[in-house]
Amino acid sequence: MATYSTNEFKSGLKIMLDGDPYAIVENEFVKPGKGQAFNRVKVRNLKTGRVIERTFKSGDTAEGADVVDVELQYLYNDGEYWHFMDPQSYEQLTADAAAVTDAAKWLKEEALCQVTLWNGVPLNVAAPNFVIVTIVETDPGLRGDTSGGGGKPATLETGAVVRVPLFVQSGEVIKVDTRTGEYVSRVKE
Amino acid sequence: MEQAACWRPSADLSTLRLRAELLAQIRGFFAERNVLEVETPALSAAAITDPQLASFGTLYSGPGPRYGQTLYLHTSPEFPMKRLLAAGSGCIYQIARVFRDGEAGRRHNPEFTLLEWYRLGFDHHRLMAEVAELVTALLTGRTALAEPERLSYRELFQRFLGLDPYRSCAPELAACARSQLIPIPPGMPVAELDPWLDLLLTHRIEPLLGQGRLSFVYDYPVSQAALARLRPGDPPVGERFELYLNGVELANGFHELGDAAEQRRRFERENAKRLALGLPAMPADEHLLAALESGLPDCAGVALGLDRLVMLAAGKTSLQEVMAFPVDSA
Numbered sequence: 001m002a003t004y005s006t007n008e009f010k011s012g013l014k015i016m017l018d019g020d021p022y023a024i025v026e027n028e029f030v031k032p033g034k035g036q037a038f039n040r041v042k043v044r045n046l047k048t049g050r051v052i053e054r055t056f057k058s059g060d061t062a063e064g065a066d067v068v069d070v071e072l073q074y075l076y077n078d079g080e081y082w083h084f085m086d087p088q089s090y091e092q093l094t095a096d097a098a099a100v101t102d103a104a105k106w107l108k109e110e111a112l113c114q115v116t117l118w119n120g121v122p123l124n125v126a127a128p129n130f131v132i133v134t135i136v137e138t139d140p141g142l143r144g145d146t147s148g149g150g151g152k153p154a155t156l157e158t159g160a161v162v163r164v165p166l167f168v169q170s171g172e173v174i175k176v177d178t179r180t181g182e183y184v185s186r187v188k189e
Numbered sequence: 190m191e192q193a194a195c196w197r198p199s200a201d202l203s204t205l206r207l208r209a210e211l212l213a214q215i216r217g218f219f220a221e222r223n224v225l226e227v228e229t230p231a232l233s234a235a236a237i238t239d240p241q242l243a244s245f246g247t248l249y250s251g252p253g254p255r256y257g258q259t260l261y262l263h264t265s266p267e268f269p270m271k272r273l274l275a276a277g278s279g280c281i282y283q284i285a286r287v288f289r290d291g292e293a294g295r296r297h298n299p300e301f302t303l304l305e306w307y308r309l310g311f312d313h314h315r316l317m318a319e320v321a322e323l324v325t326a327l328l329t330g331r332t333a334l335a336e337p338e339r340l341s342y343r344e345l346f347q348r349f350l351g352l353d354p355y356r357s358c359a360p361e362l363a364a365c366a367r368s369q370l371i372p373i374p375p376g377m378p379v380a381e382l383d384p385w386l387d388l389l390l391t392h393r394i395e396p397l398l399g400q401g402r403l404s405f406v407y408d409y410p411v412s413q414a415a416l417a418r419l420r421p422g423d424p425p426v427g428e429r430f431e432l433y434l435n436g437v438e439l440a441n442g443f444h445e446l447g448d449a450a451e452q453r454r455r456f457e458r459e460n461a462k463r464l465a466l467g468l469p470a471m472p473a474d475e476h477l478l479a480a481l482e483s484g485l486p487d488c489a490g491v492a493l494g495l496d497r498l499v500m501l502a503a504g505k506t507s508l509q510e511v512m513a514f515p516v517d518s519a
Binding site for chain 1: 239241291292293294295296297371372373374375376377383384386387388390391392395413415431438441
């Protein structure tokens with residue numbers, strides 16, 4: 001992997017620090033009137049999401065991290081791992097729970113997901129922003145209630161539980177925003 | 190597409206008008222005091238030896254004795270201005286575009302404007318008073334200023350970090366940096382003090398300096414004297430000063446070193462350090478040394494970052510907002 005001089009630092013650049021991949025969030029060049037210049041950077045750990053501060057002497061280098069974002073198709077979960085496929089090459093990749101985290105409850109077979117690979121291995125899986133899913137269980141609400149107020153919990157085929165309006169029933173297909181976990185609308189099949 | 194989008198200036202026109210007004214005011218200030226405006230070359234066969242400054246080099250391919258030579262863009266007009274002083278110019282000032290490689294950011298641009306002036310018979314304290322007078326005149330009505338303050342480099346570290354920079358060893362400075370939760374850069378030296386002092390200064394002192402007032406820091410460690418004369422004592426200090434306002438470093442001044450032999454030793458020491466750091470040695474300015482040899486009048490000089498001053502006067506936070514075309518769109 002390439003190494004980068006602090007002069008090449010910019011937000012978004014992926015570098016290795018203490019064995020973990022990081023993305024530069026912010027980079028500031030500071031220099032006293034005379035004397036040593038430094039780059040003060042804020043970096044996000046791509047495994048944990050935590051943002052920390054680091055300082056480099058200007059002109060020093062950092063090793064680049066082999067991190068790329070790819071779009072993969074979700075295939076299935078075998079109880080321990082989540083299996084994905086590259087729709088171009090048909091290559092299959094396996095992600096563990098640490099990579100899938102909260103996206104797990106939104107994953108529906110065949111959905112296209114943004115997957116971050118580190119050295120070719122899934123590091124992070126992001127669910128699509130919107131998913132179309134079937135409700136497998138919800139209390140039968142009052143028919144004809146279209147007030148939209150209140151709502152009730154509904155369990156989805158992917159395992160997530162979201163609040164839906166009272167008029168929405170089991171077996172119906174709905175659209176959900178995975179970023180907020182909120183019901184958007186019913187979907188006519 | 191991207192080219193088309195960035196043809197416009199990054200500073201708004203009212204800021205460019207403010208810049209012109211400040212320049213006119215500066216020229217008026219020096220005219221009133223009989224300080225002569227001068228111009229000196231931006232290209233020189235000699236260059237600064239300071240290991241922390243990088244000069245741009247360019248190849249001259251025209252006729253004359255400089256044919257085929259590398260000429261360097263000046264990082265400040267200091268050396269030729271001292272040649273004028275030694276030649277009997279009297280007090281002089283210059284508004285010069287200068288060039289420093291490897292410096293870019295919110296408060297840095299590889300080319301920028303320095304206002305540099307020299308006052309005969311002044312020491313660094315008297316020059317600090319004049320700097321305060323000029324900057325106050327330029328900022329009055331534009332930003333609120335309390336009374337200026339002066340702190341020695343030692344008082345600065347005592348006040349902000351509770352440590353004496355002259356009585357602390359590198360491990361103590363490192364421990365202070367860690368207790369201040371400063372992320373320690375890789376490759377910091379084991380015994381050398383200055384990089385640790387610079388780390389503490391840039392991370393925990395400078396951002397807090399000069400809040401709403403001009404803060405002068407003076408009398409620097411001998412190792413950071415640059416072109417200042419030394420004053421013996423315990424500890425000996427370099428008669429240098431810096432000016433800060435609202436966390437921004439605005440000016441650097443010296444009670445000027447006039448000793449040619451000492452100046453040559455500093456050039457040699459700096460070039461040796463450059464080589465040790467894997468940097469090329471730079472051609473020392475023999476004309477300057479000859480001028481010092483013939484006699485520099487006792488004087489103090491200061492260089493003030495004009496773009497940063499415009500930035501503060503305009504209430505902006507980055508140089509990109511006060512330069513028509515910073516390096517990214519130049």
